[in-house]
Amino acid sequence: MSILVLAEHDNQQLKPVTLNVLAAAQQLGGDITLLVAGHQCASVVEQAAKISGVKQVLVADAPTYAHHLAENVSDLLVDLAEPFTHILAASTTTGKNILPRAAALLGVNPLTDVSGVESSHRFKRAIYAGNAIATVEIDEPKVVMTVRGTAFDPVAAEGGSAEITSVSAVFENADIRFSHEALAESDRPELTAASIVVSGGRGLGNGENFELLYQVADKLGAAVGASRAAVDAGYVPNDMQVGQTGKMVAPELYIAVGISGAIQHLAGMKDSKVIVAINKDEEAPIFQVADYGLVADLFEAVPELQNSL
Amino acid sequence: MKILVAVKRVIDYNVKVRVKADGSDVDLANVKMALNPFCEIAVEEAVRLKEQGKASEIVVVSIGQKTCEEQLRTALALGADRAIRVEVDSTPDALTIARLLAKVAEEDQPGLVLLGKQSIDSDNNQTGQMLAALMKRPQATFASEVQIDGDTLTVTREVDGGLQTLTLSLPAVVTTDLRLNEPRYASLPNIMKAKKKPLEVKSAADLGVTLTNKIKLISVAPPAERSAGIKVGSVAELVDKLRNEAKVIA
Ligand SMILES: Cc1cc2nc3c(=O)[nH]c(=O)nc-3n(C[C@H](O)[C@H](O)[C@H](O)COP(=O)(O)OP(=O)(O)OC[C@H]3O[C@@H](n4cnc5c(N)ncnc54)[C@H](O)[C@@H]3O)c2cc1C
Ligand SMILES: Nc1ncnc2c1ncn2[C@@H]1O[C@H](COP(=O)(O)O)[C@@H](O)[C@H]1O
Numbered sequence: 001m002s003i004l005v006l007a008e009h010d011n012q013q014l015k016p017v018t019l020n021v022l023a024a025a026q027q028l029g030g031d032i033t034l035l036v037a038g039h040q041c042a043s044v045v046e047q048a049a050k051i052s053g054v055k056q057v058l059v060a061d062a063p064t065y066a067h068h069l070a071e072n073v074s075d076l077l078v079d080l081a082e083p084f085t086h087i088l089a090a091s092t093t094t095g096k097n098i099l100p101r102a103a104a105l106l107g108v109n110p111l112t113d114v115s116g117v118e119s120s121h122r123f124k125r126a127i128y129a130g131n132a133i134a135t136v137e138i139d140e141p142k143v144v145m146t147v148r149g150t151a152f153d154p155v156a157a158e159g160g161s162a163e164i165t166s167v168s169a170v171f172e173n174a175d176i177r178f179s180h181e182a183l184a185e186s187d188r189p190e191l192t193a194a195s196i197v198v199s200g201g202r203g204l205g206n207g208e209n210f211e212l213l214y215q216v217a218d219k220l221g222a223a224v225g226a227s228r229a230a231v232d233a234g235y236v237p238n239d240m241q242v243g244q245t246g247k248m249v250a251p252e253l254y255i256a257v258g259i260s261g262a263i264q265h266l267a268g269m270k271d272s273k274v275i276v277a278i279n280k281d282e283e284a285p286i287f288q289v290a291d292y293g294l295v296a297d298l299f300e301a302v303p304e305l306q307n308s309l
Numbered sequence: 310m311k312i313l314v315a316v317k318r319v320i321d322y323n324v325k326v327r328v329k330a331d332g333s334d335v336d337l338a339n340v341k342m343a344l345n346p347f348c349e350i351a352v353e354e355a356v357r358l359k360e361q362g363k364a365s366e367i368v369v370v371s372i373g374q375k376t377c378e379e380q381l382r383t384a385l386a387l388g389a390d391r392a393i394r395v396e397v398d399s400t401p402d403a404l405t406i407a408r409l410l411a412k413v414a415e416e417d418q419p420g421l422v423l424l425g426k427q428s429i430d431s432d433n434n435q436t437g438q439m440l441a442a443l444m445k446r447p448q449a450t451f452a453s454e455v456q457i458d459g460d461t462l463t464v465t466r467e468v469d470g471g472l473q474t475l476t477l478s479l480p481a482v483v484t485t486d487l488r489l490n491e492p493r494y495a496s497l498p499n500i501m502k503a504k505k506k507p508l509e510v511k512s513a514a515d516l517g518v519t520l521t522n523k524i525k526l527i528s529v530a531p532p533a534e535r536s537a538g539i540k541v542g543s544v545a546e547l548v549d550k551l552r553n554e555a556k557v558i559a
Contacts, residue, residue: 010470048491067473070438071447093468097450100403100435104442109404109523114435122527127432128326132335135527142438175478176447179463183471192469196557220558232488238467245347245427245487247469253557270535274555276547282540283316291538291555294547304544 001030001120006073008100009044010038011066016193017090019154024147025088026155027117033057034162035080037073038161045164052159058163059291063182064172067181068094071173072103079169081106081142085120091146091248092192098120103144110144111136113248115151129244130267140160145168150250150271152166161171184239188214194223196253199242199269200235201227203258203279203298207235212302213257219309225249227259244266257296261286278302310420310457310479312355312364315410316348316384318428332528344380349387350485351490354455355423356388363457364421366390370413372397372406378508383528385503386495401520407439412516414444417504421462421506426451426484437484447477451486457550461495499542 003025008015018034025032034048037060046056058080064072077087077098087102089095091113103110115133116124122137123145144230191197198217200210210224216225225242226235242249244267259265261277261284269275270289277290280297288291294301320326321341329336345351358364369384371377372395381392395409414422419526422444426435441448449455451466453472456463462477467486495503541547551558 005427070441070450071473074442093451093466096434097438097448100438101442101448103435104404104407104439107404110439111436111524112435125432125534127529128320129431129432130532131326132328133530133532135529137525138526139523139525173447176449177476179474179476181468181471181473228487237471238488239469239471244429244432253357253551253555264322270532274551274557275535275538276551287538287540289433289535289538291535292547292550293538293540294544295540297545301544305548308544308548309547 001028001085002083002087003028003032003088005032005034005083006077006095007034007036007044007048008090008092008094009038009041011038011041014044014047015252016154017092017149019051019109019157020149021088021147022051022155023152024054024117024280027088028120030085033058033073033084035060037065037068039063049162049164050158050160052156054160054162055062057162057164058167060167060169064170067178068098069176069178070097071176073098073172073175074105075171076169077102078105080167084087084142086143089146089215091148096144099146106142106144108128108140108142108144111138113145113148114145119219129263130270131208136139143166148248150248174219176300184237186225188217189221190221191223191225192240192247192249195251196220196222197225197249197251198222198255199225199227199229199259200257202229202233204230204235210236216302216306216309219306227265256286257302259286260284261289311363311366311368311417312358313414313417313419313422314348314351314355314367314384315368315422316352316369316380316385316387316426317345317366317425317428318342318371318373319379319428321347321552322346322429322476328529328531332530334526334529344383344389345425345428345547347427347485349492350487350489351423351425351458352384352389353482353490354485357490358457359388362378368393368417368419370395370410372467374398381508382503383495385506386500387493391506394510395516396510397520402475402524403433403435403439405518405520407436407443408518409516410436410440411443411511412518421479422482424484425481426486437482441482444480444482446480446482449475449477453488455483455487455489495542
């Protein structure tokens with residue numbers, strides 16, 4: 001077996017989720033090649049080459065790859081695909097944008113958000129908002145799949161010394177252009193990689209009240225997430241949404257504040273190790289998955305929590 | 310310009326699905342079905358573009374058994390002009406679905422194809438990307454804002470880090486995210502009118518696509534159950550448990 005993994009990065013830093021995807025690749029077995037497609041991404045290449053278990057790092061460094069547009073990166077993947085039996089990427093908005101396109105170009109079915117490797121062609125993945133776990137067998141000459149990071153423990157970021165090879169092929173689709181982006185800036189840990197997540201829902205009432213959660217989060221070194229209702233109401237930006245159609249998180253500790261616990265929200269956080277729920281409604285479904293439930297008004301409980309940390 | 314919208318019949322989002330006792334699949338007997346919420350958003354966006362004068366006709370397409378005509382009628386009631394159902398008896402794989410949609414697009418020549426970003430049953434999030442590849446057209450997935458200006462499409466996408474804006478040349482494929490719009494309710498007169506709108510049925514053979522299923526469902530299991538937790542009486546007790554029992558905070 002021979003595996004190609006698409007590295008996730010922002011041209012400066014390798015995203016930690018890449019290490020989780022590499023763990024899935026290691027479970028498959030075989031040689032692992034990591035592809036860094038980006039622009040002026042030398043520091044990412046340096047980090048990539050040090051990762052334990054990576055045999056080769058392929059580098060495609062060109063302006064057309066700067067924003068990881070699916071059109072250009074999938075053409076690149078197709079160009080490189082020949083020697084590989086498996087092509088993997090993280091199940092992030094980047095990976096999910098690119099890999100199915102590459103799969104269709106290769107004439108194969110992709111698999112999305114794989115959370116378990118049973119064999120080279122047999123995998124587990126969650127369906128129906130995580131209410132069922134399917135085991136599927138894929139009969140394709142190449143397996144193209146995205147991987148749920150939280151389902152695999154990361155490989156070591158250091159200890160390897162991969163060979164670095166540059167790729168000269170440059171693909172540029174004339175029908176699409178990056179215009180601009182508004183990326184959230186935060187000093188807090190990234191939501192999907194944080195070991196503690198504090199999330200707020202509609203119960204917070206408005207965006208200013210999220211300040212209460214930020215204060216708790218900063219004492220705990222935690223990331224802050226939200227329910228869809230809180231995002232839709234404009235309390236916080238979309239990149240904070242946890243759930244079936246937002247981000248999947250599985251921290252050591254998840255604190256849900258003023259969140260009712262709809263199945264779509266639970267789908268994104270119920271693999272957390274310890275779950276705390278603070279809600280004034282003792283019937284809220286979130287309590288059915290909480291290890292520790294506190295029935296209380298959040299406007300009293302959260303400041304008290306912050307003071308006792 | 311014509312807009313093609315692909316819609317799927319799925320379990321209603323309020324239903325918590327259960328796994329069959331024999332682990333062969335989930336149990337969909339007598340479960341309430343609905344239009345996939347993301348597809349509803351796609352239909353709504355098409356209707357708004359038509360209302361703005363950017364589109365002349367909205368065609369909705371669904372691949373499935375006769376039952377999915379119910380969801381096609383819903384889309385017609387929301388404002389689509391005509392519907393196509395591609396008849397399949399079993400469930401073909403994702404690549405087949407994308408190939409069938411590509412053939413429909415080839416016949417109808419839409420300027421824009423709208424799909425949901427994800428179906429809430431399979432949670433696949435891939436059909437739009439695959440269709441765009443097969444059509445050799447650009448894609449903008451997870452859209453939260455769509456604007457058409459002549460032959461140019463500007464789309465803001467919800468990405469993990471925030472928002473990204475792309476410019477595409479039409480024809481293009483767009484998949485919808487939750488915040489693109491809030492779908493309207495179909496009015497009773499529109500529901501009545503929808504019954505008279507054209508709904509054409511095609512077979513995969515008509516479209517020249519061979520049905521395959523390269524992904525075999527081996528078994529389905531319920532997710533790991535979480536053991537029942539406890540209620541704590543105070544913040545002090547909570548902090549004590551987190552420190553000394555769960556040991557997750559310092
Ligand atoms: C297609 C689709 C996809 C979806 N995807 C997602 C997703 O990815 N993520 C997601 O989260 N949702 C998702 N949803 C939405 C989901 O169904 C729920 O609507 C949403 O999760 C509810 O958010 P909430 O719990 O914040 O709000 P609510 O359900 O309104 O709950 C608010 C809670 O706050 C409590 N509360 C209020 N005031 C206080 C107070 N002062 N103190 C303490 N508690 C208080 C209330 O008791 C209540 O339980 C999706 C829905 C659809 C249809
Ligand atoms: N059988 C189908 N018929 C029509 N459209 C579909 C079908 N399956 C998927 N789609 C479209 O593809 C989108 C994404 O689905 P998926 O890739 O399966 O998560 C859906 O929201 C629909 O717009």
